[in-house]
Amino acid sequence: MLKRDERCKASASQGVSRRQFLKAGGILTGAAMFIGAGLTACSNDSTSQSSGGTNTQANGKETLISYSVYDTDILIIGTGFGGIGAALEANAKGAKVLMVDKGPFEFSGAAGMNWDQEVTWPNTAPEGITKCSFNDVLANQKLVSNVHQFLGKDAEAWNAALWWVRMGNTTWNRLSNGNFENLISAGSDEGGVGAEAGGVNLVQRGFSRHIQDTLKTQPITIIDNTMITDIFLDNGKCVGAVGYQVQTGEYRVFRSKATIATAGACCQMYGWLDVHPIGMNTPDNTGDVDAAAYRHGVPLVSNEFFGVDLISVHPSSLGASFNAGIGADGNHMQFVCDKDGEFFMRETNAYDVSRPIRDRILAGKGGEHGGVFIDLTSPEALDRTKLRPCYLRNVYMWKEKFNIDVTQSGYRIPVSLECFEHGGAFVIDENCSSSIPGLFGTRGYGLVKGHITQQTFVGAFAGLKAYEYAQDNDVKKVDWTAAEAEISRIDEIRTREVSAGIRPFEIRHKIQNNFYDNWEPATDAAKLQKAIAELERIKKEDLPKQYVADKSATFNRDWKDAIENYNLIDMTEATLRSALMREESRLTFYRTDFPEQDDKNWHVNIYCKLNNGNMELSKSEQVLV
Ligand SMILES: Cc1cc2nc3c(=O)[nH]c(=O)nc-3n(C[C@H](O)[C@H](O)[C@H](O)COP(=O)(O)OP(=O)(O)OC[C@H]3O[C@@H](n4cnc5c(N)ncnc54)[C@H](O)[C@@H]3O)c2cc1C
Secondary structure: OOEOHHHHHHHHHHHOOEEEEEEEOOEEOOOOEEOOOOOOOOOOOOOHHHHOOOOOOOOOOEEEEEEEEEEEEEEEEOOOHHHHHHHHHHHHOOOOEEEEOOOOOOOOOHHHOOOOEEEEEEOOOHHHHOOOOOOOOOOOHHHHHHHHHHHOOOOHHHHHHHHHHHOOOOOEEEOOOOOEEEOEEOOOOOOOOOHHHOOEEEEEEEOHHHHHHHHHOOOOEEEOOEEEEEEEEEOOEEEEEEEEEOOOOOEEEEEEEEEEEOOOOOOOOOOEEOOEEOEOOOOOOOOHHHHHHHHOOOOEEOOOOEEEEEEEOOOHHHOOOOOOOOEEOOOOOOOEEOOOOOOOOOOOOOOOOHHHHHHHHHHHHOOOOOOEEEOOOOHHHHOOOOOOHHHHHHHHHHHHHHOOOOOOOOOOEEEEEEEEEEOOEEOOOOOOEOOOOOEEEOOOOOOOOOOHHHHHHHHHHHHHHHHHHHHOOOOOOOOOHHHHHHHHHHHHHHHOOOOOOEOHHHHHHHHHHHHHHHHOOOEOHHHHHHHHHHHHHHHHHHHHHEOOOOOOOOOOHHHHHHHHHHHHHHHHHHHHHHHHHOOOOEOOEOEOOEOOOOHHHHOOOEEEEEEOOEEEEEEOOOOOO
């Protein structure tokens, strides 16, 4: 049975200890101590003896901070595609699984947008997959191979399809004449979607509600509206995570034998336009857990790579969102035109369409909003086989709700490149493990353009590996100091008093504008150096002055933004520095001073590691093709 947050809290009193510690002048002074007979310790918590304090009340200068502890075998951070894959697999093995999500379950993350998903996966054997752009040549091929063996060695493509169906997805569509159409199209080396890249299979019209519904049939605990701000380390091992309930401000510590981070793609650095970020990924995905792992010494990888699509940017109040915007992606480029009305994408069959669009803008053929246009004035534009339904529905919505008729003669929709996926993530090995024992991930195996099936299947494999790890690692005895230090850190962010302070949203917009202005339509060494210098300035001068206007812990969006800004700055720095190091152009990564792809020197992953407070970069070995 699924337990949402409210019910979980109700059941928490038996299995959850409520701890309290003293805080004086922003510095923790004591170990955890229990208060009151009614608040019981975990029955398996051997560390409870160490707390033993008697002072249950704060004196004048001291503040008591309490937190709840949740115990589980496998903790999964994020209820998106990766998280669901991991949860179902670990649960199927018999593990006690707890998922925690920053947003409301079913409405958070990329998976929270119940859109017309196009799900793709390669139809070739693992060796062939390396040639397929959908799995990307810079990926950790051992992991790619492991995941395919896990799915079923002999028939990768169709086993993947079966998995997808078993997770509740539709592969047939009912037509208006009552007939059915098969939504799976099989690619091959000779033809089909992605044929130029070795062939991929495709299912259209996927809806994430289906896999969420499948999840709900299982005895998996889901605690939503809870933001993880740090991983919880004890003796060099990951023993869970720390965070707080974003509506109530309650601090929460999750203790787990194994932890899987699936907190999505950090796209929020990409830019800001009037009222929204220039990206269709959820604003909640701010690289929190990747940045946390980075701060604990795990390298980040593939930060310089984004997945980009076109989305409407004017009127800006309707723009840059999958749910309200009108756009075009890699498969729907025939309506894209430049400022002279030339449909320059009609002959393009490249999967990565950003390059011709950027070249057109650089040639002065873009529009006043920085991008190009979509022209939907021809009758064929309203054919749902031509224009993806998630965009088509908004053509009608714009007209009905806002009286904007984009089909009327002469109307061109200003669209811009936005980012829906980011490669940046903490590094994982071929078993989805990070360099910290007990911490697993689903994204950090090298360049990822982010496909649902990929995340779900890698997630499932991570679920298996985390389950195996958990068999030999119990966490009955843990030292709570690190968790309490993290609570203290985020508490200080909320309560900080500064004169002439800067609000979190102002800093956020500075990060976004600095990035976008130096990244689009293409970047180069001078722009990247400028952007890094400004980011350094923001970090040194602005961030210490960041203050949360309202000190309340309840429904405090400012506080959440403020915590996220620390993470976003680290992820942005990793992105800019990796971009400066990579002296070539590849896929969506475009430097005008190095416009060609250079496999000889740059068929490598770039790692960013924290060393003595500095971000250090290194190249991986040449990745085999
Ligand atoms: C608009 C859009 C359209 C796309 N279209 C397609 C498509 O058609 N086909 C395709 O294959 N791929 C598509 N993608 C890419 C695909 O959706 C992603 O690759 C995939 O969803 C990533 O899965 P994930 O589990 O890593 O992240 P998500 O599904 O985003 O899940 C991450 C979860 O982590 C949670 N989280 C974040 N931070 C924290 C924190 N600090 N604490 C706790 N929880 C946290 C989030 O709330 C979220 O629920 C699209 C993406 C977007 C944004």
